[in-house]
Amino acid sequence: MNGRPILTAEAMRTAEQAAIDGGTSVEQLMERAGAALAEAAYRFAGPMDVLILCGPGNNGGDGYVAARCLAARGVKVRIAVLAEPKSDPAKWARGQWTGEVEALTAETKAAPLVIDALFGTGLTRGLDEEVSQLLSELIHEASLSVACDLPSGIETDSGVLLNPLHDYDMTVAFGALKPAHLLHPAMHKCGRLVLADIGIDASVEWHEIALPELPVLNPGGHKYDRGLVHALAGTMPGAIALSAKAAARAGAVIHGFGLEPICARAPGGGGCGAGAARPPPCAGAEGCHPVNVLPSKRSCHPCAFSLAVRVLLLWPNTQTGQKSENAMSEA
Numbered sequence: 001m002n003g004r005p006i007l008t009a010e011a012m013r014t015a016e017q018a019a020i021d022g023g024t025s026v027e028q029l030m031e032r033a034g035a036a037l038a039e040a041a042y043r044f045a046g047p048m049d050v051l052i053l054c055g056p057g058n059n060g061g062d063g064y065v066a067a068r069c070l071a072a073r074g075v076k077v078r079i080a081v082l083a084e085p086k087s088d089p090a091k092w093a094r095g096q097w098t099g100e101v102e103a104l105t106a107e108t109k110a111a112p113l114v115i116d117a118l119f120g121t122g123l124t125r126g127l128d129e130e131v132s133q134l135l136s137e138l139i140h141e142a143s144l145s146v147a148c149d150l151p152s153g154i155e156t157d158s159g160v161l162l163n164p165l166h167d168y169d170m171t172v173a174f175g176a177l178k179p180a181h182l183l184h185p186a187m188h189k190c191g192r193l194v195l196a197d198i199g200i201d202a203s204v205e206w207h208e209i210a211l212p213e214l215p216v217l218n219p220g221g222h223k224y225d226r227g228l229v230h231a232l233a234g235t236m237p238g239a240i241a242l243s244a245k246a247a248a249r250a251g252a253v254i255h256g257f258g259l260e261p262i263c264a265r266a267p268g269g270g271g272c273g274a275g276a277a278r279p280p281p282c283a284g285a286e287g288c289h290p291v292n293v294l295p296s297k298r299s300c301h302p303c304a305f306s307l308a309v310r311v312l313l314l315w316p317n318t319q320t321g322q323k324s325e326n327a328m329s330e331a
Contacts, residue, residue: 003208004195007176009122009156011204015175019200026089029198030058033174034065034093036196037148040172041066041115042073044192045144049076051111053104053135055118055152056083061090062148062174063117064097071099078111080104082118082131106134110141116168120149121156121178126163139166147171150180151189159183170194176202217251227252 007015020026041050052067054060060081071077079101085091094101102108116135119127126132135152139145145168150156153163159180171190173181175198180186218225229247233240 003210005176005202005204006179006182006206006208007202007204008179012121012175012178015200015202024199026058027092029200030061030089030093031065032198033149033196034062035069036174036198037062037115037117037146037172038066038069038073040170040194040196041113041146042070042075044146044170045113047073047075048113048144049078049111050113050115051078051080051108051138051142052115053118053138054079054081056081056086056090057119058087058090059117059120059148060085061087061093062120063115064090064093066115066117066148067099068097078102080108104131104134108134108138110138112143113146114138114142114144115146115148116152117148118152120152123150123153123155123162127153129163132163136164136166139168144169145191147190149174150178150186154180154186154189156180159186161185161189165189167191172196174198175200176204177208182208214250224253229253 016026016029019029050067050070052063054063054067064079064085067077067079077099079097079099080103081101082104085094116139118131118135127135132153145166147168147170149172151165151168151171153161153165155162156178157180159182167189168191170192171181172194174196177193177195181190181193227247227250229244229252231240231244231247
């Protein structure tokens with residue numbers, strides 16, 4: 001089952017060019033991206049005062065469009081620019097903005113919401129140290145922060161951090177996710193990840209793994225109609241906790257966690273890990289201290305434990321799940 005599409009920087013440029021060749025102008029793509037950025041930011045933060053940081057390229061052009069759309073909703077918007085626009089589409093977007101523009105300097109004051117539209121995909125080198133430090137300070141001082149396509153200072157295809165980065169609260173990707181959105185260490189800087197449809201064809205082989213479509217639960221049923229899970233674990237219960245959490249989210253009933261003790265001191269030597277025959281359950285060998293975990297279950301310390309998971313999901317025969325399709329989706 002396919003989830004959201006993933007495109008490299010080059011593949012994204014190819015997809016955008018295909019849309020342009022098909023009759024969509026760069027300005028139309030920029031208008032859609034900026035409007036989607038504004039929509040996502042407004043849904044996320046509400047009518048919060050915003051500072052939009054615009055760079056000289058098309059990412060900055062998206063920021064100018066977002067500023068115009070947010071201002072039309074009554075949001076108080078400030079724009080701070082690193083440099084004047086250099087690309088024609090960015091110049092067009094700048095011309096559509098009728099408000100004031102300030103230079104991005106050490107004197108720039110933060111706002112409750114900061115949108116980073118300095119640089120997006122395709123960046124190959126880090127920001128200047130002064131700009132990087134200033135950006136981090138503004139993001140740190142803001143209550144919420146949003147990145148336009150990618151936080152400034154990330155290599156699109158590898159997820160490498162090209163300069164120190166503060167954590168963002170949300171990133172709005174356009175057309176398709178980029179590898180950096182899902183790769184360490186960049187993915188931990190992006191925050192909530194939203195994908196906006198800007199009208200390009202992102203039919204590719206790389207996709208997220210989508211959530212499974214599970215049958216709708218019978219509202220008239222009882223807990224045993226939804227499946228029964230018994231989790232049996234040892235002293236390192238991380239894996240069993242993940243399994244139980246997944247089963248619970250799927251609607252199954254968690255029967256309980258249990259520890260099945262296998263004494264490492266029992267005859268046979270070394271326990272199961274030493275290649276010897278599996279020793280019998282601990283019966284209170286010297287040095288072991290039984291602890292009640294569940295009724296009729298005991299654990300001992302220090303002992304080696306077996307890890308076993310028995311999962312039984314009994315899905316009712318009901319109608320299939322419903323699927324919703326939105327122009328904007330988020331993780």
